[in-house]
Amino acid sequence: MIGLDLGGTSMMAIALSHQGRMIAARRRSTRPSLGPDGVTERVAKTIQRLLKDLGKTARFVLGIGIGAPGVVDHRKGIVTYAPNLGWRDYPLAKNLQSYLDLPVIIDNDVNGGAVGEYVLGAGRGSRNLVALFIGTGIGGGIILKKKLYHGSYGRAGELGHIKILPDGPICGCGQRGCAEGLASRTAMERDIRQAIASGRPSIIPSIMEQSGRDRMTSSVIQEALHKKDVLMQEIIQQAQKNLGLLVASIVNFIDPDCVVIGGGVTDRLGESFLQPIREIATQHFLRQSSLEQIAIVPAQLAGHAGGIGSAILAWQRLEKVQIGKPGRR
Amino acid sequence: MIGLDLGGTSMMAIALSHQGRMIAARRRSTRPSLGPDGVTERVAKTIQRLLKDLGKTARFVLGIGIGAPGVVDHRKGIVTYAPNLGWRDYPLAKNLQSYLDLPVIIDNDVNGGAVGEYVLGAGRGSRNLVALFIGTGIGGGIILKKKLYHGSYGRAGELGHIKILPDGPICGCGQRGCAEGLASRTAMERDIRQAIASGRPSIIPSIMEQSGRDRMTSSVIQEALHKKDVLMQEIIQQAQKNLGLLVASIVNFIDPDCVVIGGGVTDRLGESFLQPIREIATQHFLRQSSLEQIAIVPAQLAGHAGGIGSAILAWQRLEKVQIGKPGRR
Numbered sequence: 001m002i003g004l005d006l007g008g009t010s011m012m013a014i015a016l017s018h019q020g021r022m023i024a025a026r027r028r029s030t031r032p033s034l035g036p037d038g039v040t041e042r043v044a045k046t047i048q049r050l051l052k053d054l055g056k057t058a059r060f061v062l063g064i065g066i067g068a069p070g071v072v073d074h075r076k077g078i079v080t081y082a083p084n085l086g087w088r089d090y091p092l093a094k095n096l097q098s099y100l101d102l103p104v105i106i107d108n109d110v111n112g113g114a115v116g117e118y119v120l121g122a123g124r125g126s127r128n129l130v131a132l133f134i135g136t137g138i139g140g141g142i143i144l145k146k147k148l149y150h151g152s153y154g155r156a157g158e159l160g161h162i163k164i165l166p167d168g169p170i171c172g173c174g175q176r177g178c179a180e181g182l183a184s185r186t187a188m189e190r191d192i193r194q195a196i197a198s199g200r201p202s203i204i205p206s207i208m209e210q211s212g213r214d215r216m217t218s219s220v221i222q223e224a225l226h227k228k229d230v231l232m233q234e235i236i237q238q239a240q241k242n243l244g245l246l247v248a249s250i251v252n253f254i255d256p257d258c259v260v261i262g263g264g265v266t267d268r269l270g271e272s273f274l275q276p277i278r279e280i281a282t283q284h285f286l287r288q289s290s291l292e293q294i295a296i297v298p299a300q301l302a303g304h305a306g307g308i309g310s311a312i313l314a315w316q317r318l319e320k321v322q323i324g325k326p327g328r329r
Numbered sequence: 330m331i332g333l334d335l336g337g338t339s340m341m342a343i344a345l346s347h348q349g350r351m352i353a354a355r356r357r358s359t360r361p362s363l364g365p366d367g368v369t370e371r372v373a374k375t376i377q378r379l380l381k382d383l384g385k386t387a388r389f390v391l392g393i394g395i396g397a398p399g400v401v402d403h404r405k406g407i408v409t410y411a412p413n414l415g416w417r418d419y420p421l422a423k424n425l426q427s428y429l430d431l432p433v434i435i436d437n438d439v440n441g442g443a444v445g446e447y448v449l450g451a452g453r454g455s456r457n458l459v460a461l462f463i464g465t466g467i468g469g470g471i472i473l474k475k476k477l478y479h480g481s482y483g484r485a486g487e488l489g490h491i492k493i494l495p496d497g498p499i500c501g502c503g504q505r506g507c508a509e510g511l512a513s514r515t516a517m518e519r520d521i522r523q524a525i526a527s528g529r530p531s532i533i534p535s536i537m538e539q540s541g542r543d544r545m546t547s548s549v550i551q552e553a554l555h556k557k558d559v560l561m562q563e564i565i566q567q568a569q570k571n572l573g574l575l576v577a578s579i580v581n582f583i584d585p586d587c588v589v590i591g592g593g594v595t596d597r598l599g600e601s602f603l604q605p606i607r608e609i610a611t612q613h614f615l616r617q618s619s620l621e622q623i624a625i626v627p628a629q630l631a632g633h634a635g636g637i638g639s640a641i642l643a644w645q646r647l648e649k650v651q652i653g654k655p656g657r658r
Binding site: 127128140142144149150151152153154155156157158159161162163164165166173175177241242245246248249250252253254255256257283284286293294 | 456457469471473478479480481482483484485486487488490491492493494495502504506570571574575577578579581582583584585586612613615622623
């Protein structure tokens with residue numbers, strides 16, 4: 001199967017063997033300015049090149065799964081609403097299929113990531129899992145009773161818009177109090193820029209200048225922490241506190257046995273980022289819950305989770321196979 | 330079937346006909362000081378009296394469902410942890426069965442309430458439902474894909490311990506920031522007593538004195554609002570704001586088609602209590618969600634929801650019938 005994670009800035013296509021191994025991958029920029037049809041053509045070309053890369057193995061590819069950013073009607077194959085791409089009610093599955101001689105299914109990109117981590121990553125062997133991805137935004141995917149849970153209108157898992165501070169800063173959704181407006185990488189960058197503008201000393205601007213970046217990427221965060229920048233440490237601690245509360249709310253709500261935390265910052269910083277989140281979350285669990293029962297673990301598939309999970313979803317829907325094989329965590 | 334809602338202060342047993350009608354009911358005080366065995370004996374006697382009330386109809390009773398306050402292992406029939414009763418790992422189903430010639434199943438009381446509202450109350454005909462009960466605490470029950478959802482360890486739906494204000498007042502669970510510590514009736518009473526102690530004028534003390542009550546019951550709240558007490562209005566508005574945020578978090582997380590709000594205050598005040606919660610929640614939904622899709626409705630079964638739902642759960646587990654019949658809302 002082939003899975004493609006369609007992001008606002010880049011797309012990542014991967015080929016997954018029947019044994020669950022990633023046997024090929026291709027990355028390309030997305031360029032939303034091309035419009036929905038232009039982006040779809042680019043998606044098709046990326047997949048065609050990946051099929052070419054596979055050579056003779058390409059004949060084992062039985063279908064394509066796409067993970068799209070935003071609200072997706074997975075039954076109809078329509079991207080209902082994707083603000084990062086500027087799409088509304090776009091029939092991605094149908095239009096993509098006109099380029100390819102293979103069946104296409106689509107789902108939300110973060111749902112793909114959750115399925116990837118559940119079947120082949122950090123969530124193997126769990127029963128009820130929540131995957132939380134922290135990047136420019138905060139997204140989530142929910143596996144319940146070993147199945148991807150979509151909700152009533154395909155919008156389940158908007159964990160970035162759980163409210164954790166009523167009068168907090170305004171989030172990208174236009175409201176105050178969202179976890180995303182407090183603890184996403186975008187929120188951290190906003191707070192750092194404000195602090196620097198108000199005269200706080202920090203080596204972050206010089207790190208960004210040296211690396212030639214104009215955004216505070218995960219690698220900038222990593223370097224600033226490595227060099228013990230006090231402002232960066234404060235901002236990360238604040239994010240960890242808020243993420244700990246978010247994880248506690250998730251656990252108290254849905255009682256999962258596994259919470260997977262992924263996204264750029266987690267992938268870079270690993271356990272040093274995760275451990276404080278885990279500690280704060282545990283303090284806020286109800287008495288009977290304990291870390292022995294609930295694994296709070298870093299994602300394992302990094303930037304490939306969405307593509308891998310989308311391939312698995314294609315498998316599941318096109319071949320009617322069980323989503324998760326039993327496995328050990 | 331017979332269902333009994335076992336609360337910390339009273340128990341309510343109801344008999345439900347095969348047509349889903351409540352044909353008899355009995356209420357009794359619980360008296361936790363009797364200890365687990367003493368309370369179990371009292372539960373058994375209450376059920377025996379209800380069976381006697383039923384006369385010849387009693388032979389149609391095929392089993393008993395108990396809704397217990399706290400964490401319940403519904404598979405083993407054990408009350409794992411019930412702080413209001415002071416119980417730990419108590420085999421309620423087995424011990425109760427020794428008094429009664431009928432099979433007994435147990436579950437969490439709020440789960441029972443959610444099932445009651447789902448099958449015979451305000452949530453009829455929905456697919457994914459969250460029921461939120463606001464009383465001395467805040468509890469929740471979750472129906473997903475038409476089935477009661479228990480979570481990995483039987484603790485799903487602890488909606489009172491979703492964090493909505495990190496540095497808020499300390500909750501009964503010992504932590505800060507919980508919805509229960511901000512918007513339960515207990516929290517409202519605490520804030521009112523503090524305000525009055527600090528000199529705020531209010532007619533609440535005289536209402537409580539006249540009615541001979543030492544607690545701020547739902548009827549005291551209703552009367553104070555009716556008499557336009559400014560302090561009471563403020564406290565209710567604050568609770569409504571926090572409950573609106575809680576409902577928004579629930580919707581953004583699990584994407585239900587129905588949220589039922591119940592408990593004493595809602596039962597008393599009805600729409601005037603609910604409408605502001607609905608408005609605040611809607612403001613915090615993600616753009617694509619709208620009230621047309623998500624019904625936020627008051628509970629319909631008042632104090633009987635837990636008993637009715639527990640009877641339905643007994644039906645489902647003992648007779649292996651489908652939990653929810655299709656119906657209209």
